[in-house]
Structure formats: C-alpha cells, structure tokens
Amino acid sequence: MLDLNLIRENPDLVRTALQNRQMDVSPVDEILRLDEKRRSLLTQVEALKAERNAVSKEIGRSKEAATRETKIAAMREVGDRISALDKEVADVEAELHAITSAIPNIPDERTPVGTSEEENVVLRTTGQLPEFDFEPKPHWDLGPALGILDFERGTKITGSRFYVLKGPGARLQRALIAFMLDLHIRQGYTEQYLPFMVRTATVFGAGQLPKFADNLYKDHEEDLYFVPTAEVPLTGLHMDEILEEAQLPLFYTAYTPCFRREKMSAGRDVRGIKRGHQFDKVEMYMYTKPEDSDTLLEKMREDAEATCSALGFTYRVKQLCTGDLGFNSAITYDIEVWAAGCNEWLEVSSVSNVRDFQARRANIKYRPSDGGKARFVHTLNGSGLGLPRTLIAILENNQQADGSVVVPEVLRPWMGGVEVIK
C-alpha cells in the first residue's frame, strides 16, 4: 500500500512507476478525485458532528423541558444528515481503498526499467556449467527410474501438478529443509513454526489480496486461506504491532509448504516438479529500520547465495527489471541455478526489499529510541530456496552415467550417511 499523501503530493512519481511496470496509470487520477471528494465530505460531516456533540452536552445540562425538546428535535434532523453523509464517506473510502490496494510498490531507482523478464539483468554467474560424458537426463526421467518420484500416484490421489516423493527422495527433501534452516540459524535468523492457514486480514497485509485471490486456495467454510508462501504468516507475525527500535532488525526463517492454484500459468511448466500446486520452501524474512533495509537486502542475498554454494550449485544472480518486478517489491534479486537435465536456469530464490509497502498494509511500526512518533518498519523477504527446484538441480547435476545421484556432502548428516541414491 502506498502512502496516500505521497500519491496526492507526487502523483507523477506514481504514474511513472506504473508506466515502468507496464500498467495503466488511470487509477492515479481516480484516487486523486476520490481523495478530494472524501476530504470535502469529511469537512461537512465533522462540522455537523461537532455541532451535535456540543448541543447534546447542552441538552444533558439543561433543566428546562421545552428547550430540551426543541434542541432534541433539531439534533434529530442533524443526526439524519450525519447518517446520510457517513454513508457517502464510507462508500468513497471503500472505493478509494479498493483502488489504492491494487497499486503496486514504487520501484527503486536502481531497478532497471524494462518491459518484461527478457530485460532482467544478469549481474553475475558463479561456477562453471557442469560437463558430462553422457547425455544428462531430466529429473522427470531420473526420479521415476530411481523410484524416488512418482507422478502417476500424485495425480491419482489428488490431480495434475501433484506428485509423490518416495524413500530417499522424500528424505532428501527433508534433509534440505533441515540443512537450510540450520544454515539460516547460523546466519542469524530465528526459526519460526507458523500456521499454514491464515485469515483474510493476514493475506491482505502481505499484499496477496485482493490482487492475487485467483492464485490462493481457500477454505470457504472457515474463511481461511492456505499460505502461498511463508512470507504471508511472517508478515502477519507483527501485524498491528509497534516494535521497539532496540528490537530491530528482526531476522526470521521458516519452513512451510506453499499452496498455489497457478491459474495464471496454466499449461506452463507442466512437466516434472518445477511448478506444483503444493511445494515446500524455506523462507528468510526481516523487519528493519528504513535506513537499514538497503544494506540488509545485500545480506539476505548473500545468505541465499551461501545456500547455493554449499550445495555446489552453479548459479547466477539477476536483477529484476520494472516489467518483471513483483507487486510488493521495490527491488528484487532472483537467484537461478543451472539444471543440467532440463537445460535451463531455475529460479530458486527471489530476494526483495518491499520497504514500507507491507508494513503499511499490515500496520507494523516501530517506536524510535528517542521516543518520537512511531514509524513504519521496512520488511524484506527471500527464499532460502524453493525445495522442488533445489531437488531438480541436485538430481540433474549430480547424476552419474548409471542413473544414480550423488548426495551433496552437506546433506549427508541428515541422510543417514547415504552418499549415493541408486
């Protein structure tokens, strides 16, 4: 959510932001119009309320019945006008809120302007592309051959885009989760175990509603959403709180499953486990003072990269351009790992500084140590790697000619010492 004052005082900034994101700028004018209408209505209705309050006090003090009756009658009429105006204000505010909540964050000056993901900028590539003296197989062939991945049974018990991990496959994923969480703990994050279902206000606070309702699973009976990412409950953690400056920054890490309907990407990435309706992820999250968020974004990026390095991945860091930037984000780095079987770079992490965008929606502030006015915090989020794509990279890059897969050394403690899955 953007600051209404910012939109009012600097509409061109917002228009440019929308343009750079390849979006329609007309909502800005609509907001300005509604904002003006709202303030005009408020001036009227508040004057009436002030009058009613004052006269009502007089009525309370008045002893004379006739005077009281006259005043009560007058105030009854004022009350009717207040009700009508209040209704108008509520309508205008609802419309204003609906439009404002659909405006994305303003990209950072350092976010390159571009029209689509084609114009994302590769900042750096680390490691060499692995070489094979045989034709490396994609994971959708490798996994079933090893008996650790079962697509048919996944679709049988649930439907398309669901799969079953079996035996060492399931264990490998669990090893990755434990490894990542422990690594993030060493990097200074505090582990959280969170609800996997959240209320509407929580999803709104994280910026997933109303815009992305189509992508969410919902229990309509209980009015609860299944989390699409741990970012949602991690934002909710301090919703409607005023933190102390001394508490900041807060570093959190959490493992959660993620549930996404993927209506937008129907027909895309249908092969393998790259894009499922249910997948696991370890997430990093920060609450910071505004002046620290730029620096800490780099820490979070380094922490995500450290995970890739420890697993022996060849990876590259991309800077997203305005055309591909997420709704909440001002600046985002994507980390992509090379997968030798399907021959592509897979996005395993997205590290973003959303500044005060989520904090405004979720109402998360901090009180400066000098006792000044409470200010919105900045929040940052980043995947400590999405699990399916990490699994793909391990299976495809560590495969051997006989179809077996070498387990990365750092994971072996959680694999009962198993060195090769065969």
Place this chain on the structure above:
RNA sequence: GGGGAGGUGCCAGAGUGGUUGAAUGGGACGGUCUCGAAAACCGUUGUGGGCUCCGGUCCACCGAGGGUUCGAAUCCCUCCCUCCCCGCCA
C-alpha cells in the same frame, strides 16, 4: 459439541446512558532534590484522520461490525478471541 466467565490506555484495574479520551495504582520518560542513587514531590505518557493564519482546532477509536438514542465504553444484535467446567477425539 454443551454450560459458565470475560475482552477498557504500556500493564493492572474502575467505570451500566450526559464535561469519561476515560478514575485509581504501577511502569516508563522529563524535572526538582542529591556528590551520586533511592525515597519524596511536580510534570509528561495512545492511534488514525479533517481543517489550519502551524498557535491550534475539530472528528473517530474502550475486541470487530451493525443497531437504538439528541447523546453509548455503558443498552440491543451478529461475529471474533481468551479463560474455566463437562463431553468427544487424538
């Protein structure tokens, strides 16, 4: 699932229709005192919003949302949450 109690400011806790945005106590912060501290005393201590000659002023907020009334923290309705007892399930 059945029965009962409750949700008020940073905390505890009054307040059942009219100067109550909210008593009282505690905490925190500032000041006086002190070599310093404690004690004591004095003061300050919410959020959002409108207008503003930027000195203020007005509006809203006592779990959330509606309603009654000239006027609601106080009355009514719905929902949410917490606690206790019983039942049920793990």
